[in-house]
Amino acid sequence: MLDNIRVVLSHTTHPGNIGAAARAMQTMGLRHLYLVNPRHFPDAQATAMAAGADDVLQHAIVRASLDEALQGVAFTVAMTARLRDISIEVKTPREAMPQVLQEAVAHPVALLFGTEMSGLTNDEVGKAHLGVNIPSNPDFSSLNIAAAVQVIAYELSVAAAAFKPESTAIRPAPHERVEGLFAHLEKTLVEIGFFTTQNPARLMRRLRRLFSRTRLEDEEINILRGVLSTVTAYNARLKQRYAEEHPDVQEH
Amino acid sequence: MLDNIRVVLSHTTHPGNIGAAARAMQTMGLRHLYLVNPRHFPDAQATAMAAGADDVLQHAIVRASLDEALQGVAFTVAMTARLRDISIEVKTPREAMPQVLQEAVAHPVALLFGTEMSGLTNDEVGKAHLGVNIPSNPDFSSLNIAAAVQVIAYELSVAAAAFKPESTAIRPAPHERVEGLFAHLEKTLVEIGFFTTQNPARLMRRLRRLFSRTRLEDEEINILRGVLSTVTAYNARLKQRYAEEHPDVQEH
Numbered sequence: 001m002l003d004n005i006r007v008v009l010s011h012t013t014h015p016g017n018i019g020a021a022a023r024a025m026q027t028m029g030l031r032h033l034y035l036v037n038p039r040h041f042p043d044a045q046a047t048a049m050a051a052g053a054d055d056v057l058q059h060a061i062v063r064a065s066l067d068e069a070l071q072g073v074a075f076t077v078a079m080t081a082r083l084r085d086i087s088i089e090v091k092t093p094r095e096a097m098p099q100v101l102q103e104a105v106a107h108p109v110a111l112l113f114g115t116e117m118s119g120l121t122n123d124e125v126g127k128a129h130l131g132v133n134i135p136s137n138p139d140f141s142s143l144n145i146a147a148a149v150q151v152i153a154y155e156l157s158v159a160a161a162a163f164k165p166e167s168t169a170i171r172p173a174p175h176e177r178v179e180g181l182f183a184h185l186e187k188t189l190v191e192i193g194f195f196t197t198q199n200p201a202r203l204m205r206r207l208r209r210l211f212s213r214t215r216l217e218d219e220e221i222n223i224l225r226g227v228l229s230t231v232t233a234y235n236a237r238l239k240q241r242y243a244e245e246h247p248d249v250q251e252h
Numbered sequence: 253m254l255d256n257i258r259v260v261l262s263h264t265t266h267p268g269n270i271g272a273a274a275r276a277m278q279t280m281g282l283r284h285l286y287l288v289n290p291r292h293f294p295d296a297q298a299t300a301m302a303a304g305a306d307d308v309l310q311h312a313i314v315r316a317s318l319d320e321a322l323q324g325v326a327f328t329v330a331m332t333a334r335l336r337d338i339s340i341e342v343k344t345p346r347e348a349m350p351q352v353l354q355e356a357v358a359h360p361v362a363l364l365f366g367t368e369m370s371g372l373t374n375d376e377v378g379k380a381h382l383g384v385n386i387p388s389n390p391d392f393s394s395l396n397i398a399a400a401v402q403v404i405a406y407e408l409s410v411a412a413a414a415f416k417p418e419s420t421a422i423r424p425a426p427h428e429r430v431e432g433l434f435a436h437l438e439k440t441l442v443e444i445g446f447f448t449t450q451n452p453a454r455l456m457r458r459l460r461r462l463f464s465r466t467r468l469e470d471e472e473i474n475i476l477r478g479v480l481s482t483v484t485a486y487n488a489r490l491k492q493r494y495a496e497e498h499p500d501v502q503e504h
Contacts, residue, residue, distance in 0.1 A: 020399070027392055052392070137280060140305060147272070147279075154406075
């Protein structure tokens with residue numbers, strides 16, 4: 001299962017942290033590191049802090065956007081220091097890792113870590129199915145990002161040693177297919193004027209949340225996109241007929 | 253209990269690791285850091301890597317020897333990457349931490365970490381009651397020392413949240429009292445010529461191991477030291493009588 005798990009570091013500032021995270025991963029048998037827009041990479045400091053964890057560091061994959069880093073992924077876990085104001089369910093590492101392994105039996109899984117200063121954005125958390133919070137001292141909860149990777153990788157490795165997979169009923173679609181649906185949905189909602197009195201970003205996060213919980217399958221995405229296309233087509237027909245019947249009225 | 257636990261870093265080479273370890277401790281509610289002969293401390297790099305974990309770093313206690321750092325401690329845990337050739341029982345962090353907390357209810361406990369390059373020496377491990385090994389990738393088991401502190405501190409903090417103390421029957425003596433016995437024992441064994449055909453260091457480690465398992469109480473140490481003093485006194489009397497009866501023979 002561990003081979004189906006990728007660690008995704010978003011917008012990491014200090015290259016030393018990338019190296020230390022690679023080292024933490026490799027000590028626990030995790031191999032796949034993705035970097036979304038790192039400020040400096042490759043970098044001598046990353047190499048120094050990796051301390052020989054070359055398997056991980058040299059094969060690290062750099063991507064320009066989170067969506068690209070999540071390509072092919074069907075279960076995304078957001079590491080978060082926050083417990084409030086977060087749109088998804090949050091578990092402890094010990095609770096979450098058996099679930100992560102269960103998902104990794106069937107498809108690629110991403111463990112998503114934010115920046116050193118501010119963690120993950122709301123939009124980034126919105127792309128995850130589960131939040132994980134490492135319990136910490138309420139007066140000083142600032143774990144170093146590589147230390148957080150170490151704790152999570154360690155918990156995964158301990159959980160993997162005791163893991164027995166369950167059979168699963170659903171086959172969730174990969175990240176890019178779900179994102180395709182959300183883009184289509186947002187476009188359609190704009191088209192029908194649904195957002196005029198609402199906060200579009202907030203509303204899209206709520207819709208994402210609903211569908212993240214559901215774990216959409218490929219076929220279901222096809223059906224939903226079919227519905228959206230039908231709405232657009234129907235609207236187009238209505239508009240055309242209206243234009244034909246009222247040639248004197250300007251479209252608004 | 254956490255307040256009765258000290259982290260002891262022996263002969264740390266890189267000050268950045270001291271700072272990162274302090275940060276790891278403070279995120280998990282551990283407060284007492286002891287440094288045995290650190291190469292550079294205080295140091296700007298330690299402060300930078302502590303990233304605000306000042307409670308721990310500024311109160312770190314520097315000692316010239318491990319024995320001084322273990323003063324008052326009645327239960328010492330050695331972190332070790334080795335599983336073989338080790339003289340004490342070795343557990344995983346998850347197995348060990350409830351025991352560590354149970355000890356910390358009654359008396360000070362030390363978690364002992366060795367150097368970046370070579371870990372703890374045999375003599376240092378010989379002063380511990382329990383070994384703890386963080387399970388890791390057999391092909392790349394080199395955890396950074398601050399990462400190891402993070403994993404252990406995290407396991408402690410998780411264990412503390414679920415911990416219920418048991419009542420204990422024995423009251424083990426503090427480190428310096430047990431060391432006093434070992435010094436006395438070694439001196440006496442030298443005196444009676446016990447080491448002539450043996451490897452003294454190895455033999456003392458075996459004796460340490462035996463008494464570490466036993467968890468000697470103060471009163472028991474008094475009794476054993478009484479026995480040792482009696483041996484010395486008896487030998488002195490024998491020698492004196494021999495000298496009186498054979499004034500022509502030189503002592504050898």
